[in-house]
Amino acid sequence: MNDPVAFVTGMKLLGAGLAMLGAIGAGVGVGIAAAGGVQAMGRNPDAAPIIQTNMILGMAFAEAVAIYALAVSLIIIFAAG
Amino acid sequence: MNEEKNKRRFGAKRWLILALILAGAWAAYIGPSIFKPVAPMVVLYPEPVWPGLTLLGVPLTNTMLATLIADVILVLLAIKAYRFVKSGNLVPSGIYNAFEAIFDYLWSSVEGATGKWARRVIPLVATIFLLIFVANMIKMIPGFESIGYLEQPQKGRAYAPVALFNIGSKTLYTIDGGQQVEYHAEAAAGEAESGEHTATPTGEHEMCEACQIIPFLRGSATDLNFTLALAVIAVFMTQVYGTWALGPSYFEKFFQFRALISGGVFGIINFGVGFLELILEFAKILSFSFRLFGNIFAGVLLLSIVGALLPIIIPPGLYLFEIFFGIIQAYVFFLLATMFISMAVVSHHGDEHVEEHH
Numbered sequence: 001m002n003d004p005v006a007f008v009t010g011m012k013l014l015g016a017g018l019a020m021l022g023a024i025g026a027g028v029g030v031g032i033a034a035a036g037g038v039q040a041m042g043r044n045p046d047a048a049p050i051i052q053t054n055m056i057l058g059m060a061f062a063e064a065v066a067i068y069a070l071a072v073s074l075i076i077i078f079a080a081g
Numbered sequence: 082m083n084e085e086k087n088k089r090r091f092g093a094k095r096w097l098i099l100a101l102i103l104a105g106a107w108a109a110y111i112g113p114s115i116f117k118p119v120a121p122m123v124v125l126y127p128e129p130v131w132p133g134l135t136l137l138g139v140p141l142t143n144t145m146l147a148t149l150i151a152d153v154i155l156v157l158l159a160i161k162a163y164r165f166v167k168s169g170n171l172v173p174s175g176i177y178n179a180f181e182a183i184f185d186y187l188w189s190s191v192e193g194a195t196g197k198w199a200r201r202v203i204p205l206v207a208t209i210f211l212l213i214f215v216a217n218m219i220k221m222i223p224g225f226e227s228i229g230y231l232e233q234p235q236k237g238r239a240y241a242p243v244a245l246f247n248i249g250s251k252t253l254y255t256i257d258g259g260q261q262v263e264y265h266a267e268a269a270a271g272e273a274e275s276g277e278h279t280a281t282p283t284g285e286h287e288m289c290e291a292c293q294i295i296p297f298l299r300g301s302a303t304d305l306n307f308t309l310a311l312a313v314i315a316v317f318m319t320q321v322y323g324t325w326a327l328g329p330s331y332f333e334k335f336f337q338f339r340a341l342i343s344g345g346v347f348g349i350i351n352f353g354v355g356f357l358e359l360i361l362e363f364a365k366i367l368s369f370s371f372r373l374f375g376n377i378f379a380g381v382l383l384l385s386i387v388g389a390l391l392p393i394i395i396p397p398g399l400y401l402f403e404i405f406f407g408i409i410q411a412y413v414f415f416l417l418a419t420m421f422i423s424m425a426v427v428s429h430h431g432d433e434h435v436e437e438h439h
Contacts, residue, residue: 053190057420060413064368067375074378078125 016076022069029062102393109392115243115257118392121385122293125378127304130297131230143296144304147225151216151301183211190416194423198326202422205318209311210415213302217377217407220300221400226381229296231256231289239291256292302377302410305370312369315418316362323425331425335359365421369414376410 037055041048108116127142134141158176165177173181187207192199219225231242231254240256247253301307323331333339335358340351380403388396 050193053193053416056409056413057416060372060417063376064372067372067379070375070379071371074125074375074382078123 012076016073019069019073019076022072023066026062026064026066026069029065030059033058033062105393115245115255117257118389119240119256120389121382123382123385125305127299127306128295142304143229143299144301144307147219147298148216148301148307150298151212151219154219155211155215183214187415191419194419195426196423198322198423198426201325202322202419202426205315206415206418206422209315209418210411213311213373213411213414214408216301216307217411218404220302220377220381220407221403225298225300226296226385227294228298229294231292232295233289233291233293239293242289242292254292256294300377300381302373303381305374308370308373309366311373311414312366315369315414315421316366319365319418319421319425320362322422326426327428335362369417373410373414376406380406 033055037051037058040051044051109118127144129140130143130146131141136145158180162177162180165173184207187210188199188203191203191206195202233239242254243257245253245255320331323334333355335355337348337351337355340348340355342348344351384396384399384403387399
């Protein structure tokens with residue numbers, strides 16, 4: 001606490017780390033999407049191309065949340081005063 | 082039997098690879114300090130290729146230059162493919178083979194999603210895919226993010242410059258990973274203005290004492306401007322395709338006045354939902370641009386940080402990972418744009434849709 005600049009820097013890094021907690025949900029979501037996709041492909045291998053397309057689409061939506069968290073933490077570290 | 086054969090064969094290549102790995106380890110940890118890995122300088126914004134260089138009044142940034150190179154490559158490929166089609170030769174060969182494979186895949190995706198609109202939709206989405214794909218691939222070429230001019234950074238770590246060799250009257254410099262200079266922004270704020278270059282002509286300029294490399298080329302998608310521009314184009318063209326397909330009634334999706342007048346309580350709710358759809362269009366721009374930017378920028382960050390921590394063995398695997406992600410992100414951008422357009426070109430009233438089938 002003696003050095004306010006170091007304190008602010010440390011808090012910034014802590015905040016960036018906390019912002020990445022958002023990746024938890026995205027990770028679970030991507031995992032569920034992959035599990036569902038693989039199960040569906042196992043049951044009906046003929047439909048694999050369509051399932052794969054939709055699976056990647058769903059994963060992209062789920063992953064976007066993690067990317068928002070990443071963007072926030074990058075902005076906290078490198079851009080925010 | 083096959084395994085025995087392999088056991089006895091001692092190719093030269095594996096020893097070459099092993100020697101290269103050992104040479105890398107020697108260079109990174111034991112050898113002369115100019116080979117030592119440097120801590121990456123992470124900047125979110127793109128930097129100008131050369132101080133004061135402008136293109137049509139806008140500073141020419143390193144990401145713009147990389148995008149222009151990707152454009153040139155794509156145009157050359159397109160001309161080659163066009164010549165091939167014109168030649169009447171039916172059996173594809175060489176680069177056209179790859180073109181045809183990619184295009185077949187894209188075409189089947191677009192046709193599956195948009196049906197009879199596929200012929201009008203594919204020029205836009207396939208161009209977006211090819212541009213992102215080529216931009217993500219040329220980002221891997223060595224020299225990207227590592228060759229540039231030297232400049233004093235505003236903050237962060239900096240290194241002492243070392244002269245490498247002369248070409249004519251110019252001297253090429255590199256930064257010395259072993260000589261890290263603690264940098265204080267207040268002390269050298271004035272010097273930071275006059276950035277020095279890797280190739281200093283006849284030593285007129287003073288060299289910076291603590292330098293970082295400002296690269297000439299940087300991956301296009303590590304610049305939010307590039308991804309935002311693509312996202313705005315994709316979302317705007319979604320509206321254009323929607324209006325093209327449904328006429329002015331496309332905008333009833335957003336402003337449901339008819340439901341408001343005749344629908345009672347649920348009409349008011351539907352009117353609110355229409356406004357939410359309007360907000361969703363702007364959210365699409367955000368999610369498009371941040372997804373691509375975040376993925377590619379995070380990849381670059383990962384590569385440079387791991388490269389600074391452990392410069393042997395691991396980075397090649399990460400490069401493979403990056404190639405995979407470059408393709409996947411281009412495909413995801415393409416697929417999402419296709420899906421949004423396909424949602425826009427079908428009528429949102431269920432009853433009309435049923436009538437079309439009869």
